[in-house]
Amino acid sequence: MKVMKLVSxxxxxxxxxxxxxxxxxxxxxxxxxxxHGLQIPAHETLVEIPVELIQKAIRDNLI
Numbered sequence: 001m002k003v004m005k006l007v008s009x010x011x012x013x014x015x016x017x018x019x020x021x022x023x024x025x026x027x028x029x030x031x032x033x034x035x036h037g038l039q040i041p042a043h044e045t046l047v048e049i050p051v052e053l054i055q056k057a058i059r060d061n062l063i
Contacts (some may be wrong), residue, residue, distance in 0.1 A: 003027060007057040009050060016049040018057055026063065 002022040009016055019027040030047035040046060057063045 006062045007053065007060060009053045009056060016047075016053050018049075018053060018063070020062075 004021075006018045006020050006026075006055045008014065010019075014029065016030040018026070021027060026030055028047050030049040033046060033048045036046060038046070038049070054063075
């Protein structure tokens with residue numbers, strides 16, 4: 001899989017970040033919340049990102 005960084009809201013670290021893949025999908029890097037109370041299948045996970053990250057990606061016509 002080839003991955004290209006699209007947008008990030010942090011200049012110091014690499015998260016939160018949205019990446020595009022050559023598969024036509026997005027990868028989202030963020031913090032893993034532990035207090036969500038949801039039952040997530042073992043093969044899946046959740047990441048938490050700020051709404052501003054999505055707004056920036058849309059504003060910059062990246063997604």
